[in-house]
Amino acid sequence: MKRNFSAPATRAASALLAAAALALASQAHAQQAAAAEPPHTDPSFSAYTLSQLCQQKTDDVAQGQCVGAVRGIIHGYQYGVLFLGQRAAVRNEAVQHVALCLSGTPVATIVDEFVADTRQVDEEALKRTPAEVAVLGSVHMHHACN
Secondary structure, rough: OOOOOOOOHHHHHHHHHHHHHHHHHHHHHHHHOOOOOOOOOOHHHHHHHHHHHOOOOOOOHHHHHHHHHHHHHHHHHHHHHHEEEEEEOOHHHHHHHHOOOOOOOOHHHHHHHHHHOOOOOOHHHHHHHHHHHHHHHHHHHHHHHH
């Protein structure tokens, strides 16, 4: 059975794979160069910063940036799962294990869940956690496919 995917989806998956390969190469290089240093997180896009941004409910610009960031993180992840699912060597159970079930879930709900989850974590830990990791962890906790 052959799957047909649109050209934009294919391009996005290719871009995600290229970005992942570059990130892995950069990470390996950084680990060799600074093996004794603690990992660094971009403070402008840490879980703490995104959580603070998303909590500004009366600021339309902040809310737009928050929703855009959360959507981008989730869409990038979903394209990665789509790419993973296209590989013949990967079992459906493995893909299902990492998939998210977000059909009909408003982004506002995902944002509220993320903010509530970050309130349960130490502020210093949030500052050291990349926003992508925190958002995907929260979404996976609340919306994993079983």
